[in-house]
Amino acid sequence: MEHNVCAVIITFRxxxxxLENALKARNQVQKLVVxxxxxxxxxxxxxxxxxxxxxxxxIENGENLGIAAALNTGIRWAKSxxxxxxxxxxxxxxxxxxxxxxxxxxxxxxxxxxxxxTIVPTYIDRVSLNEMPVEFSKTGQILTVSxxxxxxxxxxxxxxxxxxxxxxIDQIDYEFCLRIVAAGYRIVQSKDAKLMHSLGERxxxxxxxxxxxxxxxxxxxxxxxxxxxxxxxxxxxxNKFPSYCFNLFTLTWKDTIKILLVEKDxxxxxxxxCKGLIDGLLGRMGxxxxx
Numbered sequence: 001m002e003h004n005v006c007a008v009i010i011t012f013r014x015x016x017x018x019l020e021n022a023l024k025a026r027n028q029v030q031k032l033v034v035x036x037x038x039x040x041x042x043x044x045x046x047x048x049x050x051x052x053x054x055x056x057x058x059i060e061n062g063e064n065l066g067i068a069a070a071l072n073t074g075i076r077w078a079k080s081x082x083x084x085x086x087x088x089x090x091x092x093x094x095x096x097x098x099x100x101x102x103x104x105x106x107x108x109x110x111x112x113x114x115x116x117x118t119i120v121p122t123y124i125d126r127v128s129l130n131e132m133p134v135e136f137s138k139t140g141q142i143l144t145v146s147x148x149x150x151x152x153x154x155x156x157x158x159x160x161x162x163x164x165x166x167x168x169i170d171q172i173d174y175e176f177c178l179r180i181v182a183a184g185y186r187i188v189q190s191k192d193a194k195l196m197h198s199l200g201e202r203x204x205x206x207x208x209x210x211x212x213x214x215x216x217x218x219x220x221x222x223x224x225x226x227x228x229x230x231x232x233x234x235x236x237x238x239n240k241f242p243s244y245c246f247n248l249f250t251l252t253w254k255d256t257i258k259i260l261l262v263e264k265d266x267x268x269x270x271x272x273x274c275k276g277l278i279d280g281l282l283g284r285m286g287x288x289x290x291x
Contacts, residue, residue, distance in 0.1 A: 003104050006031040006083035008074030010067055011091045013039050019046050024095040032056035033077050035070040038063040064291045066168035075162060079154050090148040094196035102193035103151045117185025119151040121193035134189060142187040143244055147173040149195045156180055166285035170222060171229035178237050220265055224272035224289045231280025
């Protein structure tokens with residue numbers, strides 16, 4: 001079965017390695033659009049040159065509008081080009097050979113394709129090389145996955161809407177996943193397709209060879225959006241996904257304790273945690289902390 005796929009890659013202060021990743025994706029799709037969030041001319045120079053050579057379409061936002069807005073810009077461009085599918089990538093995700101073909105194979109082999117909202121690969125942590133888990137419900141249904149390498153039909157956006165731009169960054173993928181699952185779609189993971197990925201600057205801590213905890217070390221600005229948007233998720237989905245929301249609530253407290261124990265810049269992070277909590281409770285959305 002033929003599928004018309006457009007890859008959407010979001011860049012922010014990219015390095016040459018990120019261009020290499022983009023070109024690896026280009027070889028596997030019909031079209032590629034790179035959406036940049038306010039990078040310098042120097043950083044964008046190789047991307048502009050590649051775009052002029054016709055390797056992909058480049059959209060420059062001129063400022064950092066957030067990941068959600070950039071993703072939506074790319075998805076709408078893909079739709080204007082007649083692409084029925086989009087596959088979304090972070091700039092630093094390493095695209096493996098045959099990735100998109102394997103994702104589409106998982107779709108084609110499914111008996112209920114009309115209910116598939118997203119197809120994702122198996123995520124491999126690029127540091128530990130271990131498989132990264134996804135969030136399941138008690139019934140075995142996948143609830144949330146990362147944005148990077150999500151293959152999504154345009155029809156899902158038409159029915160359920162685009163990514164929430166007032167989230168700006170963080171939790172936008174989880175909110176979208178929960179929204180489409182609540183609408184009756186399934187998230188499918190391919191065991192054959194692999195993606196090298198990472199979350200934050202993860203560090204493990206232990207004593208005497210005994211593992212105790214892992215902390216992500218997200219910066220203070222990110223900490224604001226993580227907390228605020230998690231509060232919104234809890235408010236939106238507590239009734240529909242109570243177990244997931246309870247785990248998210250517990251995770252948030254654990255993250256705060258980890259900041260106190262092992263992370264740098266802890267007081268600014270705690271300050272932004274409190275600010276995010278208050279703004280989430282009051283529904284103050286949008287870009288309230290500069291990125």
